[in-house]
Amino acid sequence: MGIAENVAAVKARIADAAAAAGRDPADILLVAATKMNDANRVREAIAAGVDVCGENRVQEMLEKQALGAYAGAPLHFIGHLQKNKVKQVVGLAALIHGADSLPLLATVSRVAAQRGLVQDVLLEVNVGGELSKAGFSPEEIPQALEFASSLPGLRVRGLMAIPPICTFPEENRPFFCRMEKLFVDNGEKKYDNVSMDFLSMGMSGDFTEAIAWGANLVRIGTAIFGARPTGKENG
Numbered sequence: 001m002g003i004a005e006n007v008a009a010v011k012a013r014i015a016d017a018a019a020a021a022g023r024d025p026a027d028i029l030l031v032a033a034t035k036m037n038d039a040n041r042v043r044e045a046i047a048a049g050v051d052v053c054g055e056n057r058v059q060e061m062l063e064k065q066a067l068g069a070y071a072g073a074p075l076h077f078i079g080h081l082q083k084n085k086v087k088q089v090v091g092l093a094a095l096i097h098g099a100d101s102l103p104l105l106a107t108v109s110r111v112a113a114q115r116g117l118v119q120d121v122l123l124e125v126n127v128g129g130e131l132s133k134a135g136f137s138p139e140e141i142p143q144a145l146e147f148a149s150s151l152p153g154l155r156v157r158g159l160m161a162i163p164p165i166c167t168f169p170e171e172n173r174p175f176f177c178r179m180e181k182l183f184v185d186n187g188e189k190k191y192d193n194v195s196m197d198f199l200s201m202g203m204s205g206d207f208t209e210a211i212a213w214g215a216n217l218v219r220i221g222t223a224i225f226g227a228r229p230t231g232k233e234n235g
């Protein structure tokens with residue numbers, strides 16, 4: 001199937017999952033995970049109605065941006081952001097999904113403030129407690145929000161998680177459930193520079209499950225673009 005058919009099918013599944021959860025499908029944004037897809041394929045996905053483009057690698061994002069690949073859709077950075085690349089992403093990405101450490105938050109704020117900007121970010125939660133993954137533990141989130149509230153160059157807009165790789169979507173239920181609780185509980189506290197608007201979780205294999213647990217940004221690659229070549233992945 002082509003990209004347009006795939007996008008339509010994903011949107012139909014989002015609508016079904018939203019209806020099953022008693023939610024308005026319009027509240028759920030489809031982020032196309034566009035890594036390793038060229039500018040033309042990105043344009044095709046935008047034309048087919050994805051809400052947002054999400055890129056993983058800074059260099060690839062800059063190259064495609066120069067080709068005008070993202071015209072017509074907001075651009076999010078969804079990969080692991082190294083501190084030395086912050087300058088290239090701040091102001092270009094409307095939202096940085098993977099803010100995963102206090103030093104990274106400080107750097108983003110400093111770069112944004114220097115340019116007179118306020119950068120929107122999501123705090124990444126290592127909800128599966130995986131040693132291989134970056135992110136805050138659930139217990140560290142209040143402290144991270146406290147810290148973020150002191151930073152003039154950024155605004156925390158919510159949380160993001162990449163649960164462990166699973167065979168069946170149901171396997172990630174406990175992690176999605178944990179994330180929803182974390183999102184709701186921390187959203188009830190009032191911090192400066194924090195508004196808990198977005199819960200980014202769910203990928204091709206498990207987005208319907210994530211929607212059942214409150215996700216409102218789902219990041220979908222394979223189900224839109226087909227399988228990526230293996231061996232070149234970069235989270």
Ligand SMILES: *Cc1c(COP(=O)(O)O)cnc(C)c1O
Binds near residue numbers: 079203221222234
């Ligand atoms: C690639 C990627 C996705 C999409 O993964 P699929 O399983 O292909 O849908 C989502 N989130 C992040 C952070 C990714 O790097």
